[in-house]
Amino acid sequence: MTILKIYFDFKSPESYLAFHQTQKISLPDSTQIEWKPFLTKNKKIPLTKEFETKGETHIRIREEHKKFVNLKYSKILNVPMVYPEENIQTDLALAVTSLFKKETEAYMTLAFDCYWRENLNLNNHEVLENILAKTSLDINLLDLSLIHISEPTRRTPIS
Numbered sequence: 001m002t003i004l005k006i007y008f009d010f011k012s013p014e015s016y017l018a019f020h021q022t023q024k025i026s027l028p029d030s031t032q033i034e035w036k037p038f039l040t041k042n043k044k045i046p047l048t049k050e051f052e053t054k055g056e057t058h059i060r061i062r063e064e065h066k067k068f069v070n071l072k073y074s075k076i077l078n079v080p081m082v083y084p085e086e087n088i089q090t091d092l093a094l095a096v097t098s099l100f101k102k103e104t105e106a107y108m109t110l111a112f113d114c115y116w117r118e119n120l121n122l123n124n125h126e127v128l129e130n131i132l133a134k135t136s137l138d139i140n141l142l143d144l145s146l147i148h149i150s151e152p153t154r155r156t157p158i159s
Helices: 013-024 054-076 091-098 105-116 125-133 141-149
Strands: 002-008 031-037
Touching: 002 013, 013 054, 013 105, 031 091, 091 105, 091 125, 105 125, 125 141
Parallel strands: 002 031
Antiparallel strands: none
């Protein structure tokens, strides 16, 4: 059996767009997708300053362009996407995902939609309870994931 490992973070716009495209791929029965949660760093688009260094201008323009490209592709792919105005984290939602015995597309779809369509905080216990209640997953995963994320933060995939 072939395993296709896909690393994602719910707050990554590229992960959001790729997730929806991955759902459309017809894979052979001998291929299985393994979703691997991975913490990424949010980069907020800096505000324009009256006097910017070349480096500050470069960072601002690069982040503005990335947002422009992602929103362009979301329209082309017909996948609604609203960038959050504040920095919203996803650690708790990722920790829940890491506890799945098998990947659950329903949970991932709801979590991505909560973040990218409604800009909900995926570190909020109530938000995740509502997501889990809409799936066949055990609500106790949320309590287990709280233990999981209390460990020191890592820069490696959660598994």
